[in-house]
Amino acid sequence: MRPLDWISHSLPRTLRGKLLLVSLAVVVLPISLTGYLLEREGRQALVREKSEKLFGLTRLLDLHLGPGFDPLLSEMGIAGSDRETAIRALSGRLTPFTDMVAGANPGVGVGYYSRALDAIVTYGPSRDYSATVGTSIPPEHPGWHVLESGKQAVESGRQVRGFILNAMLPIVRDGRVIGYIWANELSDDVERQAAAMDRAVLTVCLAGILLGLALTQVLARGVGRDIRHIIDGLLRMRSDLAEPIEPPAGEVGAIAVEVNAMARALLDARSLTENILHSIADGVIAVDRTGQVAALNPAAETMLGITAAAVIGRPYESLFKPDGQFASPLLDTLKTGRQHVGVTLDFPGTRQTLHLTVSSSVLRDSHGGAIGAVVVLKDLTEQQRLRTQIMRADRLAALGELVAGLAHEVRNPLTSIRGFMQFLESSDDVAEWQRYAPLIVRQVDSLNRLVTELLEFGRPRPPAFQPVQLNDLIREVSLLAGRKSNARIALNLAPDLPLVEADGEALKQVILNLIINAIQATSETGEITIVTAMAEDGREAAREAVVMVTDDGEGIAPENLDKVFDPFFSTKPQGTGLGLAMAHRIVDAHHGTIAIVSVPQSYTRVTLRIPFVHSRTVEA
Incomplete structure (x- = not known):
């Protein structure tokens, strides 16, 4: 595991743990660092203070020495005497003063060292250190550095009287270092004072740390309690958005206020959606990703004769007869993600078969992920019944006209x-x-x-659908019809026109009737244009073949346009009025459309639209 991953997994997960961790960073570490710096600076200040005091004593001894060791010996009349005599004489002269200085500063030792005699001349208090008088300092003693450099120094460590803090001042006379004066204090005394100072600093630091941790704990507990309160409120909102969260004091309370506002907005939006779903006349059914019914509106309940409580949580297939013949657009959308719009089908409900127009689409969450599918059902059963009655009435009326x-x-x-x-x-x-x-x-x-x-x-026979090349059929019919007139027939046929599922002989009859009508309406020098093309509306199953027959003849009067497809209506002396009526019926049998546009004394255009495919199932 990488260090960063280890640190990430080691961090506390709760807010209280994180606040305590932060308190360690912002309270314990600064206080500890401050305590350490105070202790270190305190020790250094204590050493500086001790050093200044000791150097003060050495300067006092330096003033008392006067012109130096040799003048004192001359004054006592023993100049040039041997080393031991000189040492005793100088010790006897200087010891009273060093004892007085040492006595005035308990724990402090002072004395003189003569470079010429290479001996300690005096060491006060003499009652403790008189035995050291006349001895030489060892070669590693820091006093030699002072004698050689002529600079004062402070040393800490083991020397003549033990572990001491020793301040050494060179004795300079006439530009020569004739010895040095020292004033020292046992390190134990310094350590005792430093330890007392350390205890004081440590006490203050511990008190600060404990106070900071205590305050952090109180703060974390309060914040954790407020957050727990909000979490409990959010859990209650899962089942009831109308139950608000009681806002605590402070910024956390402001969060609760905003959460309540969002819950109210969501509740209003949900109420609006529910009102819309309850008020629309079309049925709406939603399923989850597994195909279980998740919601449906009252219109769907009425349409299918079911209740929401009985079907929610059940498979969508349970809403229709499981005969394996029904291709559901909703289940296809759920499986493939393809959208279906305005698909007309017969829905095999458990109570009755419904004639519906359905549209289905994928349901997505806020991140765009699929969470299910929804279908909108529009019931066409009543419309179909009314249409059947209208068609029956139209047939009766047409029969009357026919008779x-x-x-x-x-x-x-x-x-x-x-x-x-x-x-x-x-x-x-x-x-x-x-x-x-x-x-x-x-x-x-x-x-x-x-x-x-x-x-x-x-008594029209049902069309026998087979693949037909429409362009070839038009060429054949136009060639036959063109022999009956000198009018020019121009063909503009789409080269990429696919095969059409159609009854070729029936379509020949339709196109032949259209060409003959155009020839009869056109002069001997007129022109007839036949155009084929492919129309589509973006859906593969809705593609159609388009055939346009245009002539530049006398045209049709506006008042007669609505009658041209009626049986026995004809403006020609020898016409029976059944040609266009039969053409209309054949086109209807092919699920196509036929339309006429005409401008008198200008042109007439007849447009056929024939679907390429007829034997398709209800799928997208």
Whole structure:
């Protein structure tokens, strides 16, 4: 494990632990560092104070010495005597003063060292250190450094009288170092004073640390209590957003106030959403990622004849018959993530089959992750029933018009036949019979053609869908129809037009009727244009083939545009009025549309739209 990871895992997880850790950083460490610096500075100040005191004593001894050791010996009349005599004489002269100075400063030892005699001349208090008089200092003694350098020095360590703090002042006379004076104090005394100072500093530091930890603990406990209060309130809000959190004092209370405000806003938004879902007439069903029903609105309950309490938490498949024939757009969206819009299908409900238009989409959380799917159901069952009634009424009305038109179309040939037969009934002339017999036959043929077209219109056979190349079909029909007129037929066919699932023979009849109508409406020098294209609305299953037949003939009067697809309506003297009606029925059988746009004395354009695929299931 890396050091940073180890530190991260070692840190406390609770707020109280983190506050205590912070207190160690902001209280214990500064106080400890401050105590250490105070102790160190105190020791140094104590040493400086002791050093100044000891150097003060050495300067006092230096003043008492006067001109030096040799002048004192001359004054006592023993100049040039041997070493031992000189040492005793100088000791006898200087010891009273060193004893007086040492006596005035308990624990302090003072004395003179003569470089010429290489001996301690005096060491006070003499009662303790007289035995050292006349001895030489060892070569490693720091006094030699003072004698050689001529500079005062302070040394701490073991010397003649033990562990001491020793201040040494060189004795300089006439520019020469003739010895040095010392004043020292036992280290035990210094340590006792330093230890007393350390205890005082440590006591203050410990008191500060304990007070800081205590205050931190109290603060952490208070903050932890406030946060626990907010957490408990948030847990209650999971089940009831209307229950606010009682805000504590301080900044944590401000957090609680903001949480309450957000909860109220969320509650208002949820209420608005619920009101919208309850008020809309379309059914809405939501499922989670596992396909379990998570929510549905009252419209869906009424539509499917179920209750929310009975189906929430159950699989979505339980809402329809498990016959394996129904391809659910909602389950497809949940599985693939694809959106379905406006898919019309028959929903096999457990009580009845419903004719619905459904739209499904993925439900996502605030981070864009999928959490389920939702479907909107629009019931078309009643609309379909009303549409069926309207179509039945339309068929009855059309049947009435058909009967009226048929009666009119049949009456004219029958009237002619009856007149010819009445005339020939009283005639014995064979020539008369031969003259009028062809007329009678033509009238009978006209009736036969009318009955044949009527039968084809009234009993259309179901289309036999097969892949058809629409461009080839148009070329063939236009070639046949073009022989009946000198009008020019121009083809503008899309080269990439896919195959169409259609009844080729039926479509030939439609296009042939359109071309013949265009030829009849166009002069001998006119032009007829046939265009094919591919239209799509962004969904693969909705692609359509488009065929436009345009002529530059006389056009259709505006008042007749709504009647051109009615049976027996025709503006041509020899027309039966069944051609466009049959074309309309064939296009309907192909789930397509046919529309006419016409400007009198300018042009007429007929537009067919035929879906490429008919045998598709209800999927996206």
